[in-house]
Amino acid sequence: MRNWFYYIGILISLLSTSCVDDPVNWTPTYDSTHTIPYGTEVLRKELPKIFPDSKIQNIGVNTHEFFDETDAYYSYAHYMYINEIDIHTISTWSLISNFVYEGGSAFIAIGQGNTVLLNDLGISIDSFTKVKDEQAISLSLQAGTTEKSFVAEKVFNTEYISNYNPETTDILGYLTYNGQKEPNLVKVYHGNGYFLISTTPSLFTNYHVLRKNHNQYVLNTFSFLEDADIYWDNHRMNQRRAGEKNDGGFFNGLSFIMKHESLRWAFFLLLLLGILYLAFNSKRRQRAVPIILPYSNYTLEFAKTLSELYRGNPDHTAMVRYKINYFLEQIRQKYHITSKDTEKDYAELLSLKSGVDIYTCQIIVTTIELFKAKSYLDREDFVRIQSLIQLFNQKSQAYARSNTRS
Incomplete structure (x- = not known):
């Protein structure tokens, strides 16, 4: 009877764990290894199709170290950085600026607060005051002499380019929010190369790339880039920023389990069952009494x-x-x-x-x-x-x- 209660308890625990819904993680990480809505895994996987003649390389080390120790200055390539928050240092942006000046190019989708772009390119970024978080925004891209319009939902970026140098800047796209239209996509020439700057990085995340009316905007945006090799700077960005390395060890696997609620509860349940097993089996068991047979009479x-x-x-x-x-x-x-x-x-x-x-x-x-x-x-x-x-x-x-x- 005792064993029946034991197994019934395990069954109830398993059923309750399996019924736990894993809530959607809306954290904007922009990491190409994340499948959450605001990760960039889908875009990273689609880049070989968008640029079929280009060699795509993930930057797996610190960005400053990559440009400081490689021969990137001597290659004609695109540097891609998509993130709402600027995590690079001033010295890192200076290396990126030198890379573009020597003939490279950079696609930068970023929010406010970049002083290097302001000082080197004269680009200032400002933001609309949000009326409603769920309010849709209107986007448009320059297609020759006409503009192609798009409507995007769940875009929390309302930044726009408030100041630029007309002599070195081409306006390629606009953002219209709450009746006000401002540029949000520009091409800035810098030395022998150029910057393609967007103020709406969330449009390049998984959620928007997978939406039919949104992914066309992404494809049209990348059409402003020539075919060239790509340095992708969104691969395991959080780990590189924290100085961590994913060596495939136990703690890396444990961190993956802790990120998902179902796996986390399953791990805790397994740990609890292991403790209960040790507790019940730690009791002293009676040793078997040896049977001593009498000496046999072989007469x-x-x-x-x-x-x-x-x-x-x-x-x-x-x-x-x-x-x-x-x-x-x-x-x-x-x-x-x-x-x-x-x-x-x-x-x-x-x-x-x-x-x-x-x-x-x-x-x-x-x-x-x-x-x-x-x-x-x-x-x-x-x-x-x-x-x-x-x-x-x-x-x-x-x-x-x-x-x-x-």
Whole structure:
């Protein structure tokens, strides 16, 4: 009955855990390894299709280290950075600016607060005051002499470009919010290269790339970039910023489990069941009592073995000698006398201790001495010595019973 309660408890725990809904994580991480709505995994996987002739490389180290230690300055490539928050240092942006100045290009989708863009390019970014968080925004892209319009929902970026240098800047797109239209996508020429700057990074996340009316905006935006190799700077960005490295070890796997509620509860349940198992099995168990069997009596087996031995090959001489030795050994163990120590008085001593008459003892002793001296004994000799030994045993037992009664 106790085991039934135990298993029922486990079943209820498993069912309750399996019914837990994993809530949607709306955190804007912009990481290309995240499948949450505001990650960039979908865009990263679609880049080879958008740029089929380009080689795409993830920046897996610190961005400053990448531009400082590689030959990026000598390659004609696109640097891509999509993030609502600027996590780069001023020195890192200076290296990116030098990379573009030497002939590279950079697609930057970022919010407010970048001082390098302001100082080097004269770009200022401002933001509309939000009226409603769920309010849709209108977007437009320059397509030759016309504009192509889009309507986007769940876009929480309302930043726009408030100041720019008209001599080095081409306006490629606009954002209209609450009746006000401002540029949100510009191309800024810098040295031998150029910056393509967008103020709506959330449009390039998984949620919007997977929406039919939104992904067309993304494709049209990337059409302003020429075919070139790409340095993608959104791969495991949070880990690189924290100085962590995903080596595939235990704690990296544990962090993945803790991010998902269902896996987290399953892990805690497994840990609890392990503790309960150790607790119930830590009680002292009674050791099995060993079964000690009594010593077996092999007399009958021994007699059977001898009978089988001599039935097929009757050697009377050996049988008589064995019978004599066995009889003398019984006398020695039972009456503590030997024929060697008292050869002259052996018959008398045997008669005295066994209670058998002297005549019978003398006959059996004489017969034993006679048979010991003979080299060959036949069946009659075996029968004779067997009869004398049986007679002696009968008389000695009778004497022992009479002593017991008296």
